[in-house]
Amino acid sequence: MKKVLIIGSGIAGLSCAISCAEKNMEVTLVSPFPSERAQSVLAAGGINAVTDSGEVGDSIECHIKDTLSGGCDIAGKEAVTGLCENAPEIVRWLEKLGTVFTTDPDGKVRVRAFGGQSYKRTCYCGASTGKQIVTALVMEARRYEGMGRIKRRLWMDFYSALIKDGVCRGAVFYNEATNSPEAITADSVVIATGGQNALFGKTTGSTQCDGYTAGKLFTQGVELKNLEFIQYHPTTIETAQKMMLISEAVRGEGGRLYYEENGSRVYFMEDRFGERGNLMPRDVVSRCMEETGRQVFLDITFLGKEKILKKLPEVYELCKKYRGIDICKQSIPVTPSVHFFMGGIAVKNNHETNIKNLYAIGECASIYHGANRLGGNSLLAAVYGGKVAASAIEKSESVDTEIDYTADLAQAADKLRALKNSKSTYSVMYIRNMLAETMHDDLGIVRSAEKLQKGIDDVTFYLSVADKIRYDSSELAYFGYSLSGILTLAKATLICAKSREESRGAHFRSDHPEQKDEYKAATIISFDNGKYRTYPDTEGKYES
Numbered sequence: 001m002k003k004v005l006i007i008g009s010g011i012a013g014l015s016c017a018i019s020c021a022e023k024n025m026e027v028t029l030v031s032p033f034p035s036e037r038a039q040s041v042l043a044a045g046g047i048n049a050v051t052d053s054g055e056v057g058d059s060i061e062c063h064i065k066d067t068l069s070g071g072c073d074i075a076g077k078e079a080v081t082g083l084c085e086n087a088p089e090i091v092r093w094l095e096k097l098g099t100v101f102t103t104d105p106d107g108k109v110r111v112r113a114f115g116g117q118s119y120k121r122t123c124y125c126g127a128s129t130g131k132q133i134v135t136a137l138v139m140e141a142r143r144y145e146g147m148g149r150i151k152r153r154l155w156m157d158f159y160s161a162l163i164k165d166g167v168c169r170g171a172v173f174y175n176e177a178t179n180s181p182e183a184i185t186a187d188s189v190v191i192a193t194g195g196q197n198a199l200f201g202k203t204t205g206s207t208q209c210d211g212y213t214a215g216k217l218f219t220q221g222v223e224l225k226n227l228e229f230i231q232y233h234p235t236t237i238e239t240a241q242k243m244m245l246i247s248e249a250v251r252g253e254g255g256r257l258y259y260e261e262n263g264s265r266v267y268f269m270e271d272r273f274g275e276r277g278n279l280m281p282r283d284v285v286s287r288c289m290e291e292t293g294r295q296v297f298l299d300i301t302f303l304g305k306e307k308i309l310k311k312l313p314e315v316y317e318l319c320k321k322y323r324g325i326d327i328c329k330q331s332i333p334v335t336p337s338v339h340f341f342m343g344g345i346a347v348k349n350n351h352e353t354n355i356k357n358l359y360a361i362g363e364c365a366s367i368y369h370g371a372n373r374l375g376g377n378s379l380l381a382a383v384y385g386g387k388v389a390a391s392a393i394e395k396s397e398s399v400d401t402e403i404d405y406t407a408d409l410a411q412a413a414d415k416l417r418a419l420k421n422s423k424s425t426y427s428v429m430y431i432r433n434m435l436a437e438t439m440h441d442d443l444g445i446v447r448s449a450e451k452l453q454k455g456i457d458d459v460t461f462y463l464s465v466a467d468k469i470r471y472d473s474s475e476l477a478y479f480g481y482s483l484s485g486i487l488t489l490a491k492a493t494l495i496c497a498k499s500r501e502e503s504r505g506a507h508f509r510s511d512h513p514e515q516k517d518e519y520k521a522a523t524i525i526s527f528d529n530g531k532y533r534t535y536p537d538t539e540g541k542y543e544s
């Protein structure tokens with residue numbers, strides 16, 4: 001039986017685990033926390049698919065076209081075609097597994113409007129789509145667990161990949177329960193560790209998504225792609241712990257953005273783009289909001305209490321609970337925040353990385369979204385990517401998993417010992433806070449070469465002290481050892497952003513405000529002997 005190691009148990013990891021188990025493979029699904037705590041459960045608005053209940057005129061071709069143009073023509077056409085063609089079947093599969101979609105009285109899945117889409121095609125479960133999908137997938141994973149095909153392991157933090165002779169044969173983890181490094185070998189390894197939110201401190205996402213895995217793999221020879229494309233969600237509200245998302249569903253239901261001037265409202269998105277202005281792609285809305293230089297509000301009061309409570313109950317609760325705002329009577333003060341990462345681990349269409357038998361899926365992989373993601377396409381990509389990787393693994397060759405990893409375990413133990421003994425004056429939290437400040441200031445909605453260079457210099461300094469960092473040994477070991485991987489990813493991101501001397505999608509350069517044909521390709525970054533090297537993927541290396 002082929003052995004598969006999947007790291008990360010959000011929607012992508014679960015989808016891949018179930019798909020591998022369906023194909024009679026033996027899966028070990030590893031994560032520090034249960035799936036119910038993965039960022040996937042936060043997904044609110046929905047998942048895109050052209051279904052029977054969709055709007056008249058919509059088609060799979062139109063879903064493909066919207067996705068490619070939302071991504072500003074740098075997402076691979078073949079990959080996007082596969083994604084959109086398989087979307088209807090994915091929604092049916094999720095429904096069959098028990099996902100409770102919101103339906104019409106006749107049982108047809110309802111759809112709502114989301115930004116950048118020509119038709120309503122976002123299927124949803126109230127405003128808790130992610131939670132419903134995770135619940136259904138966990139139940140299915142448990143069924144396979146009962147059959148011995150899936151084994152779930154918790155408290156395991158990724159440390160490094162076991163790459164021998166250019167082939168991935170497993171990974172080293174830090175087992176936080178036993179307090180020691182542990183290796184797991186497999187024929188194929190799938191990375192499903194989510195986005196890179198923690199680089200920015202407070203975002204709409206989970207701090208579990210810190211990008212360490214991508215950063216560490218990068219130093220082990222894995223290429224990364226399109227890191228400069230970071231989606232700011234236009235409508236969020238700040239709370240003590242994080243930025244809370246006001247789902248795009250509010251604008252999908254007719255919500256209007258405005259600011260106040262001389263006592264009257266300026267509906268700046270509608271003034272500029274007409275009737276559908278509030279539902280322009282997220283990068284456009286966020287940039288327009290930033291340009292106003294004012295507090296922007298989102299008004300949905302006109303929908304009336306009955307409809308608000310029926311269609312947007314979670315948004316109502318959230319605003320009431322965290323900010324004391326009654327959205328039936330008051331507008332919501334909103335601000336753009338970091339939300340989604342189009343960039344990540346570079347993968348081919350079958351989700352394999354440049355290292356044999358190492359795959360990446362879900363938000364940690366960069367493939368379907370180009371320069372900007374359409375809302376509702378990432379849950380779809382997480383489920384679909386898991387299935388595609390499972391099919392590729394089924395066809396791949398088995399490898400010798402009887403490898404010697406004693407040196408890898410010893411190296412991990414040494415690193416932790418050194419951290420515990422450090423007398424440095426810099427603490428992990430201090431550097432992480434500094435990093436978040438740097439990323440917000442220098443890699444915001446509007447960027448310039450000067451700011452990006454300042455960011456690179458700052459992160460280079462943080463990196464110079466990261467390995468000697470002082471960390472409180474009462475905290476998880478992961479917190480200490482992950483810092484240098486996180487910083488490496490941050491530096492690579494800033495370098496990618498500096499190398500793209502144009503504006504495209506979510507990447508806007510005040511010193512290069514125009515889109516340029518010469519940059520119509522993905523940015524790839526690799527790590528050679530401590531040097532970061534970027535190149536445009538003009539040959540379509542990752543598009544087959």
Ligand SMILES: Cc1cc2nc3c(=O)[nH]c(=O)nc-3n(C[C@H](O)[C@H](O)[C@H](O)COP(=O)(O)OP(=O)(O)OC[C@H]3O[C@@H](n4cnc5c(N)ncnc54)[C@H](O)[C@@H]3O)c2cc1C
Binds near residue numbers: 157205
């Ligand atoms: C507030 C919010 C709302 C959203 N709404 C929508 C929506 O309506 N529609 C849509 O399409 N998308 C939405 N998204 C995006 C979407 O939720 C994510 O892109 C998607 O769920 C990512 O799934 P994933 O499985 O790749 O990652 P995650 O769900 O983030 O799972 C990552 C897994 O990796 C594990 N992990 C992380 N680091 C390590 C490590 N070092 N070692 C071991 N394991 C690790 C985590 O514990 C977790 O199990 C939303 C995102 C947010 C933040």
